[in-house]
Amino acid sequence: MFVLGLDLMQSDGSAALSHLHAPCRELAPKPKGQRRASTRIDMRQASNMMAAVAFAKRIDLPLVAHLTIHWAFTDVGDDPDGKLFAKLREGLDKWARRHGFALTGIWARERKSGGQAEVEHCHLLFHLPVQYRSGKGLREVEAAIYRLINKHGWRDGDTHGHGYWADEAAKLVIHNNPDGKYLIKGGGPEVWGRFGLRKEDRRSQGIIRGKRCGTTENVGPAARSRRKDQPYVQAL
Numbered sequence: 469m470f471v472l473g474l475d476l477m478q479s480d481g482s483a484a485l486s487h488l489h490a491p492c493r494e495l496a497p498k499p500k501g502q503r504r505a506s507t508r509i510d511m512r513q514a515s516n517m518m519a520a521v522a523f524a525k526r527i528d529l530p531l532v533a534h535l536t537i538h539w540a541f542t543d544v545g546d547d548p549d550g551k552l553f554a555k556l557r558e559g560l561d562k563w564a565r566r567h568g569f570a571l572t573g574i575w576a577r578e579r580k581s582g583g584q585a586e587v588e589h590c591h592l593l594f595h596l597p598v599q600y601r602s603g604k605g606l607r608e609v610e611a612a613i614y615r616l617i618n619k620h621g622w623r624d625g626d627t628h629g630h631g632y633w634a635d636e637a638a639k640l641v642i643h644n645n646p647d648g649k650y651l652i653k654g655g656g657p658e659v660w661g662r663f664g665l666r667k668e669d670r671r672s673q674g675i676i677r678g679k680r681c682g683t684t685e686n687v688g689p690a691a692r693s694r695r696k697d698q699p700y701v702q703a704l
Contacts, residue, residue: 505677509576509655511662513681517574518663520687521593521648523695529572529595529687531648534641535613538589541637542621546587550577550678552620553590559619560594561684563612569597576651576681579674586674591651594684601642613638651681 509517524531537556539547547553553575561571573594580586599605617638621631649665654673659665685691 505675506680507675508673509652509659509681511655511659514652514655514659514663516689517576517652517681517683518648519689519692520574520683521646523692524572524595524687527687527695531573531593531595531646532601532643533573533594533596533609534643534646534650535592535594536589536639537592537617538587538637539621540587540589541634542617543631544621547577547590548588548677550588550590550676553577555620556613556616557592557684559616560592560612563616567600567608569595570684570686571595572684572686574648574651574681574683574687576654577676577679578654579676580671588676593646593648593651596642606640606642610640613640654680 521531537553539545539552544552557571557575564571571594573592575590575592577588577590579588596606596609600609618631621637649663650669652659652663653665653669653671655663655665656672657670660670682688
């Protein structure tokens with residue numbers, strides 16, 4: 469069961485989402501076999517994500533759906549390297565393509581600062597065609613996400629039960645005119661100032677190993693570079 473909400477943002481996109489890069493500041497050399505770690509989203513990554521949001525809107529694929537996943541409420545308990553979230557995005561893209569559209573969006577992995585005992589949660593801001601934003605269509609999206617969490621939320625060796633054990637494992641909210649800024653809230657003072665994040669959304673982040681954030685290819689730098697008339701912020 470999903471926690472579902474409807475949050476209409478202001479037309480100027482100034483309201484933050486209800487719940488998610490100059491290079492990342494790197495930590496000490498990573499132990500052998502571990503992925504490189506970072507503590508924040510950097511300016512290059514943040515600029516790329518904001519450009520993707522603007523580009524998606526320009527090509528009539530507004531990123532209106534905000535999915536938050538809390539791995540703490542799944543059977544596996546955490547996604548410390550981001551592999552489960554990557555599998556979920558891949559599965560959601562396959563489902564979307566079977567229904568006539570590709571997954572288009574931006575994403576971020578987060579961990580609370582100062583509390584490394586906290587497990588990861590993640591955000592995906594993505595496009596949904598109008599028919600999937602309410603009613604039966606939206607319930608189909610919820611069901612697809614539920615199946616993916618159930619599939620990838622299992623602990624190795626388990627043979628019964630579900631991949632999640634609490635409704636709070638996932639929250640899906642449909643927005644009217646999102647600006648995507650909530651997903652770069654882990655960027656630090658430079659990013660906060662550059663993109664005008666609200667003070668209540670400015671939150672320091674904990675350590676993330678592996679890729680911290682990104683976009684789908686269809687709104688990434690290569691896709692945007694193929695369009696010559698681009699009135700949006702370019703990635704630095």
